[in-house]
Amino acid sequence: MPDIVPEAIEAYIEAHTSERTAIFHHLERETREKMAAFTMQVGKVEGGFLKMLAQITRAKRVLEVGTFTGYSALCFAEGLPDDGQVITCDIDPEATAMAKKYWSQSPDGKKIELRLGPAIETIASLDGPFDLVFLDADKQNYINYYEAALPKVPAGGLIVADNVLWSGRVVNPTDELDIAVDNFNKHVRNDGRVECVMLSVRDGITLARKL
Numbered sequence: 001m002p003d004i005v006p007e008a009i010e011a012y013i014e015a016h017t018s019e020r021t022a023i024f025h026h027l028e029r030e031t032r033e034k035m036a037a038f039t040m041q042v043g044k045v046e047g048g049f050l051k052m053l054a055q056i057t058r059a060k061r062v063l064e065v066g067t068f069t070g071y072s073a074l075c076f077a078e079g080l081p082d083d084g085q086v087i088t089c090d091i092d093p094e095a096t097a098m099a100k101k102y103w104s105q106s107p108d109g110k111k112i113e114l115r116l117g118p119a120i121e122t123i124a125s126l127d128g129p130f131d132l133v134f135l136d137a138d139k140q141n142y143i144n145y146y147e148a149a150l151p152k153v154p155a156g157g158l159i160v161a162d163n164v165l166w167s168g169r170v171v172n173p174t175d176e177l178d179i180a181v182d183n184f185n186k187h188v189r190n191d192g193r194v195e196c197v198m199l200s201v202r203d204g205i206t207l208a209r210k211l
């Protein structure tokens with residue numbers, strides 16, 4: 001993924017972000033070794049940001065769309081109280097098997113519940129409320145996921161969407177995916193039910209706070 005933030009600045013940001021536990025280093029290494037799409041992992045800075053979001057919003061229940069090898073789910077779990085819960089969904093049994101292996105090594109892993117299956121069906125099957133929803137799966141469906149999840153978020157809750165800058169391609173969208181991400185960004189910006197802010201963290205993150 002081409003960086004939005006210049007490499008030297010990104011390195012500086014990483015160097016001035018709190019260190020992670022060893023589990024994350026091991027998970028990152030195995031994901032790089034075994035998964036072609038390893039850049040999908042949120043990584044240290046965004047992961048730290050997600051954990052802190054869970055902490056400062058005092059979230060108790062998080063819904064994640066897009067587990068992959070489980071990095072962001074474990075970040076959320078670390079940011080939740082002991083009785084907190086992360087429900088995370090994916091369609092990939094191989095990536096999520098690696099996720100489960102690492103969650104089981106963490107004391108916070110017990111807060112995570114995996115649902116295997118298409119996210120749109122999983123979201124429909126779940127009862128809210130979710131204090132925080134993280135969208136990080138197939139971009140063509142972002143609007144569908146947002147619309148399915150928003151009724152399950154209480155006033156003051158957050159929908160957090162990843163990759164909203166799509167490597168910068170949203171500025172001049174050309175292919176289907178660029179257009180899908182740009183349409184999602186416009187959809188959120190024009191939605192009177194939320195207040196939103198777009199951040200240039202990694203590949204771009206939007207925070208939409210339900211009014």
Ligand SMILES: C[S@@+](CC[C@H](N)C(=O)[O-])C[C@H]1O[C@@H](n2cnc3c(N)ncnc32)[C@H](O)[C@@H]1O
Nearest residue numbers: 040041042066067068072090091092118119137
């Ligand atoms: C960007 S990755 C998630 C990265 C993860 N949050 C992390 O930090 O490691 C996107 C994931 O969405 C999953 N996915 C794609 N389409 C999906 C769908 N229809 N329903 C659920 N998950 C889907 C993929 O299998 C992939 O593992």
